Amino acid sequence: MSTATIHWGHFSVPRFLREVWQRKPLLLRQAFPGFTPLLSRAQLFALAGDEDVESRLLQRNGRRWQLDQGPFARKQIPSVEQRNWTLLVQGVNLHVDAASELLSLFRFIPDARLDDLMISWASDGGGVGPHQDAYDVFLLQAAGRRRWRIGPVTDPALQPGKPVKLLAHFTPEEDLILEPGDMLYLPPGWGHDGIAVGSDCMTYSIGFRAPPQGELLKEVLWQLAESQHGGPIYTDPPLREGGAPALLPPAMVKFAAQAFARLKPDSALFETVLGTYLTTPKPQVWFEGAQERPASLRRACQQTGCRLDRRSKMLYTGQAVFLNGEAVPAELAASRLLRTLADQHRLSAMQVRDATVDELAALAQWCAQGWLLTGEAAAVPVATSKTRRG
Numbered sequence: 001m002s003t004a005t006i007h008w009g010h011f012s013v014p015r016f017l018r019e020v021w022q023r024k025p026l027l028l029r030q031a032f033p034g035f036t037p038l039l040s041r042a043q044l045f046a047l048a049g050d051e052d053v054e055s056r057l058l059q060r061n062g063r064r065w066q067l068d069q070g071p072f073a074r075k076q077i078p079s080v081e082q083r084n085w086t087l088l089v090q091g092v093n094l095h096v097d098a099a100s101e102l103l104s105l106f107r108f109i110p111d112a113r114l115d116d117l118m119i120s121w122a123s124d125g126g127g128v129g130p131h132q133d134a135y136d137v138f139l140l141q142a143a144g145r146r147r148w149r150i151g152p153v154t155d156p157a158l159q160p161g162k163p164v165k166l167l168a169h170f171t172p173e174e175d176l177i178l179e180p181g182d183m184l185y186l187p188p189g190w191g192h193d194g195i196a197v198g199s200d201c202m203t204y205s206i207g208f209r210a211p212p213q214g215e216l217l218k219e220v221l222w223q224l225a226e227s228q229h230g231g232p233i234y235t236d237p238p239l240r241e242g243g244a245p246a247l248l249p250p251a252m253v254k255f256a257a258q259a260f261a262r263l264k265p266d267s268a269l270f271e272t273v274l275g276t277y278l279t280t281p282k283p284q285v286w287f288e289g290a291q292e293r294p295a296s297l298r299r300a301c302q303q304t305g306c307r308l309d310r311r312s313k314m315l316y317t318g319q320a321v322f323l324n325g326e327a328v329p330a331e332l333a334a335s336r337l338l339r340t341l342a343d344q345h346r347l348s349a350m351q352v353r354d355a356t357v358d359e360l361a362a363l364a365q366w367c368a369q370g371w372l373l374t375g376e377a378a379a380v381p382v383a384t385s386k387t388r389r390g
């Protein structure tokens with residue numbers, strides 16, 4: 001697949017960011033003219049059979065919904081002729097280079113917001129029902145047709161007793177049919193209900209997560225607590241024998257409150273927490289390390305350049321560089337070369353030749369861990385799906 005560009009029509013990236021992003025939906029007809037699906041139906045179903053891939057199967061029978069979690073053997077997936085079911089495959093960009101390349105077209109949004117590419121396949125009538133998400137999402141129609149009914153959510157109440165979150169009272173404002181190559185953008189909290197019109201409907205959801213503040217706070221507090229290394233241990237105040245052994249000692253409550261009051265988070269800590277948290281690979285991600293020795297990996301980087309593996313996540317701030325859940329060592333924290341790698345996802349042989357000894361050692365180390373690819377693998381990725389099957 002040649003990764004085309006997004007055809008913005010009357011829009012452009014700057015105009016989209018100024019007028020639409022996080023504000024209102026936008027339908028881009030033929031955003032990808034002549035779009036060819038990155039995976040066939042058979043390849044997608046095969047991916048859903050892999051234990052390292054997150055997948056779900058949702059079937060509707062009248063008002064009854066049934067949700068199952070993958071992996072799915074082919075015989076567990078209903079016949080494509082059967083109506084009203086959909087298969088959702090999460091994180092396709094982690095497994096398919098071409099999907100990762102497609103996501104790179106959306107890097108006008110900060111990487112820190114990017115979640116994944118989910119592919120849904122639906123039989124006639126299939127869909128996930130009316131709902132809203134805490135995501136900005138681009139819904140690219142890859143094959144077949146899907147009818148989208150969209151509208152602001154005025155009542156967030158959910159239908160009781162359903163295995164998925166379905167809006168109880170959804171009043172769509174717009175009714176759209178998307179054809180292959182069309183793309184619909186929806187801001188977070190916008191209600192939507194997409195139903196396959198005819199079989200073989202494939203929709204690509206490019207999701208940008210809006211993390212809730214409480215979730216980030218949880219990470220900050222967790223890391224702050226870790227940095228205390230346990231701290232002083234609790235000692236009893238003078239005890240007197242009494243008739244209330246089950247009473248929680250007020251001194252212990254005060255002791256916990258003092259520990260909290262002693263926390264002095266500075267802005268560097270918040271950066272470290274977010275940088276490591278947002279680059280931590282998802283639990284089902286694993287890397288294949290390289291077998292070569294450090295010296296030959298260094299030479300390979302210098303001769304062919306290198307690129308980030310599609311599963312690697314890299315972010316930076318003014319003070320730090322983060323890769324796959326780790327901050328780089330202090331001597332590399334100011335590296336411009338590493339920031340270039342983070343922004344471009346690759347370094348040319350010429351760029352690597354300017355690397356310092358420390359930078360080159362780090363690149364070789366990451367190659368050894370499989371976070372970075374070099375040699376032939378560093379060349380422009382080809383559209384191959386993952387070969388390993390669980």
Ligand SMILES: [Mn+2]
Pocket residue numbers: 131132133192
């Ligand atoms: Mn959705």
